[in-house]
Amino acid sequence: MSPTKGNSGRSKGKAQLPQKTCASCGRPFAWRKKWERVWPEVRYCSERCRRLRGRSTSS
Ligand SMILES: [Zn+2]
Numbered sequence: 001m002s003p004t005k006g007n008s009g010r011s012k013g014k015a016q017l018p019q020k021t022c023a024s025c026g027r028p029f030a031w032r033k034k035w036e037r038v039w040p041e042v043r044y045c046s047e048r049c050r051r052l053r054g055r056s057t058s059s
Contacts, residue, residue: 024049 017031022045029045044050 022046022049024053 018039019028019030020042021028023043025045027045031039035042044053
């Protein structure tokens with residue numbers, strides 16, 4: 001018997017947060033509390049990326 005700890009089988013804890021890929025930098029980012037209402041619309045990992053990509057919009 002080895003005294004090593006480790007979860008064998010089930011992973012306890014909360015469910016994994018949903019993830020998306022940033023449309024600007026291409027990196028995956030996870031759900032955040034501040035996005036709980038706009039998550040379906042979120043496309044960028046940060047305000048910075050949003051600005052980088054969101055410039056020059058025709059309107
Ligand atoms: Zn990004």
